[in-house]
Amino acid sequence: MQFTAFNGSPAGRNSASNRIITAFLQGAERAGAQTACYQLADYQIRQCQGCFACWFKTPGRCALADDMPELLQAYQAADVVCFASPVYSWNMTGLLKNFVDRLVPLKSPQVQEEAGNFDMADAQLRPQRFVAIANCGFPGENNFAIIKAAFSCCNPCLEIYRNCGRLLKSANPAVQPLVEAYLRRVEQAGFELAATGAVSPETQAEMAKPLLSVPEYLKFLGM
Numbered sequence: 001m002q003f004t005a006f007n008g009s010p011a012g013r014n015s016a017s018n019r020i021i022t023a024f025l026q027g028a029e030r031a032g033a034q035t036a037c038y039q040l041a042d043y044q045i046r047q048c049q050g051c052f053a054c055w056f057k058t059p060g061r062c063a064l065a066d067d068m069p070e071l072l073q074a075y076q077a078a079d080v081v082c083f084a085s086p087v088y089s090w091n092m093t094g095l096l097k098n099f100v101d102r103l104v105p106l107k108s109p110q111v112q113e114e115a116g117n118f119d120m121a122d123a124q125l126r127p128q129r130f131v132a133i134a135n136c137g138f139p140g141e142n143n144f145a146i147i148k149a150a151f152s153c154c155n156p157c158l159e160i161y162r163n164c165g166r167l168l169k170s171a172n173p174a175v176q177p178l179v180e181a182y183l184r185r186v187e188q189a190g191f192e193l194a195a196t197g198a199v200s201p202e203t204q205a206e207m208a209k210p211l212l213s214v215p216e217y218l219k220f221l222g223m
């Protein structure tokens, strides 16, 4: 089974998103999955022009010349696709959104409806599962509302939302054990998903626990 992550953080390998992805994929590997992570910041991804050449002129092939063919191939080869982004202005980053827009050559110009939701049908009928990963700088859950709504369209089998995300990159020795314990839970989630096809409610509840109280976090930020 192939788990493939696409990290939409402009900070790439040095991002908090990447710490979560790395732990998650390590867990999947422990269960025997093949894994890969693409740092979208390392690739040239131009904006979709909305020309629909990929549907009507050259089906499946985009008119733009950039690094997308490699990413599309990786996306298509995945059994489990993990979309990851920090919250930027209550939303996913432009980098991830751009990438998602450029997946349009994988759709066909055929409208389908499911429970009142309209979308274009997938050109390939290979079933894939989706994991949404996001972290944000503030405490609270409301920062994830837009990302949650956006990813609900792909019916994710797992959502990992980490608030107080600045902790994930902290070198503070008092904070590191909390982060390491959190990442162990994320690793466990990756393991369970690859081993059994689902993540237990216990592991999901552990991952959702706060890392610090709000006053402690605000003190940590020093802002």
Ligand SMILES: Cc1cc2nc3c(=O)[nH]c(=O)nc-3n(C[C@H](O)[C@H](O)[C@H](O)COP(=O)(O)O)c2cc1C
Residues within 6 Å of the ligand: 009, 010, 011, 014, 015, 016, 017, 018, 085, 086, 087, 088, 089, 090, 091, 135, 136, 137, 138, 139, 143, 165, 166
């Ligand atoms: C342009 C910009 C916009 C941001 N907007 C939000 C926001 O709306 N809500 C929030 O909680 N954090 C926001 N943040 C903070 C990031 O989500 C936070 O620093 C996160 O940990 C970065 O993750 P990364 O290291 O994976 O890129 C923003 C940061 C930047 C640079």
